[in-house]
Amino acid sequence: MSKLLNLALGILAAIGGFVDIGDLVFNTAAGATFGYQLMWVIPIGVLGIIVYSEMSGRVAAVSGKAVFDAVRERTGFAAGLSALLASEVVNLLTLAAEIGGVAIALQLLAGLPYRVLLALGVLALAIVLWTLHLEWMERVFGYCGLCLLVFAVAAVKLSPDWTKVGNGFLPHLSQNNPWLYLYFAIGLLGAAMTPYEVYFYSSGGIEDGWTAKDIGLNRANAIVGYALGGFLSLALMIVGASVFLRHGINPEHLGTIALGAEQPLGKIGLLLAIVGILFAVGGAAIDTVLSGAYNVAQFFGWEWGRYRHPAGAPRFALSWVALLVCALAIVMTGVDPVMLTEYAVIFSAVALPLTYIPILLVANDPEYMGVHTNGRLANVLGFAYLIVIMVIAIAAVPLMIITNVGQN
Amino acid sequence: MTEIHLGRNVLDHQLLDKDGRRCGNVDDLAIEGGAGETAEVVAILAGPGYWAQRAGLLGRLAGWIGGSRRVRIPWEEVQKVDSAVWLRRAAPDYGLGRGDDRVRPYVDRIPGADR
Secondary structure: HHHHHHHHHHHHHHHHHHHHHHHHHHHHHHHHHOOOOOOOOOHHHHHHHHHHHHHHHHHHHHHHHHHHHHHHHHHHHHHHHHHHHHHHHHHHHHHHHHHHHHHHHHHHHHHOOOHHHHHHHHHHHHHHHOOOOOHHHHHHHHHHHHHHHHHHHHHHHOOOOHHHHHOOOOOOOOOHHHHHHHHHHHHHHHOOOOHHHHHHHHHHHHHOOOOHHHHHHHHHHHHHHHHHHHHOOOOOOOOHHHHHHHOOOOOOHHHHHHHHHHHHHHHHHHHHHHHHHHHHHHHHHHHHHHHHHHHHHHHOOOOOOOHHHHHHHHHHHHHHHHHHHHHHHHHHOOOOOHHHHHHHHHHHHHHHHHHHHHHHHHHHOOHHHHHOOOOOOHHHHHHHHHHHHHHHHHHHHHHHHHHOOOOO | OOOHHHHHHOOOOOOEOOOOOOEEEOOOOEOOOOOOOOEEEEEEEEEEHHHEEEEEEHHHHHHHHHHOEEEEEHHHHHHEEEEOOOEOOOOHHOOOOOOHHHHHHHHHOOOOOOO
16 A cells, blocks of 8 residues: 555656756747647657656666666766766756746745845755755655646636647648747757656666666656656646737746736636746756766766765765856856756757667666566667657757747 | 676776775776786776776866876775675775765764754
8 A cells, every 4th residue: 555655646746846947938838839739749758758767767776777877887988978068067057947947936926036036046955955855855846846737727727729739739840930840849859858857767766775676666657757747748838829829928937937827717826836836946956956966976986865865975965066056156147047948958959869878778788687678669669769869969959040049 | 707798897887885885986997917818807996097098188177176096906805796896895995985085074064964
């Protein structure tokens, strides 16, 4: 019984933890620009993150290796160091964007100056990270992030044309501004398959003490948690289409996204949306900053993990503190977090293959994985997605330039 | 005699001491025996002084931050090789894990560090 309860609790946390600032920005903006036309991209992205999270979680459970252990031993020191550097840059951009998101959400609630809230937000995150167990961080932020379900209620309440919504699931190209359409498609995939999610997922499995016995739990967590999280993305896109496209609004501010829930549901909808955004983005900031520290520690072989407490893994603790400070310095310059998000998501798309290839290699090594080596389904999907992310990685930056970061 | 594939199963793998403490990586290996002779792995080499030379300019730059420390662990000290490389004694006995040990006193002073 307690196992089932644990599973349910884990899944609930995963739903709340799936959506981050990248998903909020890209799903809503895609809806506001192209209506329901990009709905089909969401399930593709969600399946991709399921495939690679399941794989990395299985590798962690069976061999005790997290992602950057695998990167180092499969690609060697030199290539691994480049991969580490690229991931840390992308992670830092993402972290800065999430922190900016936290401050914006706080500003909507409290009305203090933005920079004061940035500092307070980072201080609060640091205290949580320093003192709380990982399990509790995940749960508190995951459950409060479930307030985002208000967008699902809003999506239904807005009574969209469901036939049109359904048609959006058929893959097609838009005649109207195809470059921008492709830019959004890549952004949606990048936002769904952000690398830090996989780093965090695999290291978190080791933190939770997963063994080969837990691979059923791993599978259920990855499939159900991310699939349900994907529903939130669909809801955000429907709200974007129904509220913003109809009125010709481009949701350039995080607060505008929250207004999408106010229109059909009133003040209470707005409040739930802001609280949901605050905890979803705050939780993502925690996942991102820990991922950055996990990667460095794993690459150099340092002791790591929240379960060791800061004193048990001092350089690991120092790493996430340093990352938090650097990210704070970036957003303190006044750079727009939504803009930062777009850059973070597009560059994560470029860095994706560096993360996914070593996982696929280790998951196929019977010496470590034994009977849990990738089966045919995992490999067919794994290779198919590898091709998808290679295409994304190559196309991301040119599309960003052609569309002027989605501005035209 | 068991056969171990150095490139795949040892090099760049995690080092664990007798208590399972993570204490560095196998950054290089020392092999004795010239061409035509029987070669033998004599030691595991760990530390920035070894890895900095394995990654060109980027490696030297990282080494500049990491320092030039070198630790040599005789191969006889290896207890077992699975997905990590296990050593017979505690990390400080080899001079491993020094970075963490040096930072720890400062981290310990901050309240809540052991929770």
